[in-house]
Amino acid sequence: MAFSTVAALRELIGAVDQHIGKSTAGIGLVLGSGLGGLANEIENAKRVPYARLPHLAASTVQGHAGELVAGRWQGRDVLVLAGRVHRYEGHSMEQVVLPVRMLAAMGIHTLIVSNAAGSVHTRLQPGDLMLLADHINFQGANPLVGRNDERLGPRFPDMTVAYDAELRALAHRVAAEQQLRLQEGVYAAVLGPSYETPAEIRMLAAMGADAVGMSTVPEVIVARHMGVRVLGLSCITNLGAGLGVGTLDHAHVGEVAGKATQKMVELLGGIVRAIPNTPGVRRLP
Numbered sequence: 001m002a003f004s005t006v007a008a009l010r011e012l013i014g015a016v017d018q019h020i021g022k023s024t025a026g027i028g029l030v031l032g033s034g035l036g037g038l039a040n041e042i043e044n045a046k047r048v049p050y051a052r053l054p055h056l057a058a059s060t061v062q063g064h065a066g067e068l069v070a071g072r073w074q075g076r077d078v079l080v081l082a083g084r085v086h087r088y089e090g091h092s093m094e095q096v097v098l099p100v101r102m103l104a105a106m107g108i109h110t111l112i113v114s115n116a117a118g119s120v121h122t123r124l125q126p127g128d129l130m131l132l133a134d135h136i137n138f139q140g141a142n143p144l145v146g147r148n149d150e151r152l153g154p155r156f157p158d159m160t161v162a163y164d165a166e167l168r169a170l171a172h173r174v175a176a177e178q179q180l181r182l183q184e185g186v187y188a189a190v191l192g193p194s195y196e197t198p199a200e201i202r203m204l205a206a207m208g209a210d211a212v213g214m215s216t217v218p219e220v221i222v223a224r225h226m227g228v229r230v231l232g233l234s235c236i237t238n239l240g241a242g243l244g245v246g247t248l249d250h251a252h253v254g255e256v257a258g259k260a261t262q263k264m265v266e267l268l269g270g271i272v273r274a275i276p277n278t279p280g281v282r283r284l285p
């Protein structure tokens, strides 16, 4: 039987409405490695673990507790995906992007995605924050492969401006106000879960990437497919393989991401506060 995304979304959103009431939030946030703590700052929070919602896959990665949190943050109504699932966990692309499709169908107009990433050159150092200016999809798959459902979006969505120029300008303004160094660059998404070889890091640099990670790009593609504007932020947790001394490990990546959490949360807070609290409009009534 063919998997119908629209039917799954309808069931999923029906269940979400029952758990947390009908959200009219306009802003969605995807919290990457180390940023999970932000979910504790949400006021009037209503939480649902992914495991209690139909069709959503639970994450198996440490530091990625999977739950949907709805509430208020910085005076704005938000829907937060605390934890994401990755393609490398063996989930299908449909499952990887379903949480973001859910937020889009529930009506968000703005999606803020965050992740931990390695740098592919030394101009970006561990602890630096990088705004996504663009991306390269090296995952060898695209979440839009398959029959297109026009109710969700067009067959061939444009990616010329995947990362909204206005939101990026806003992020730079807020960073300047907070006297926080914010760089901008191209995020390359690879499949993982092995980290790159030094040769792969050199290839990514030669091909125009600035940072590399294993997430985000599928989510951004479906958000753009559904007409949601996107802001992306990477926390650089490590120099790419071969650029520094020693080897890479997930615990260290999580540790650096944890240390950068505070400035990342402050920056995101300033950005969210600067976005008007326009309610979302359901895309799948």
Ligand code: HPA
Residues within 6 Å of the ligand: 116, 117, 118, 119, 195, 196, 212, 213, 214, 237, 238, 239, 240, 241, 248, 253
């Ligand atoms: N490579 C891929 N993904 C990552 C890295 C890396 O070096 N650091 C954090 N996520």
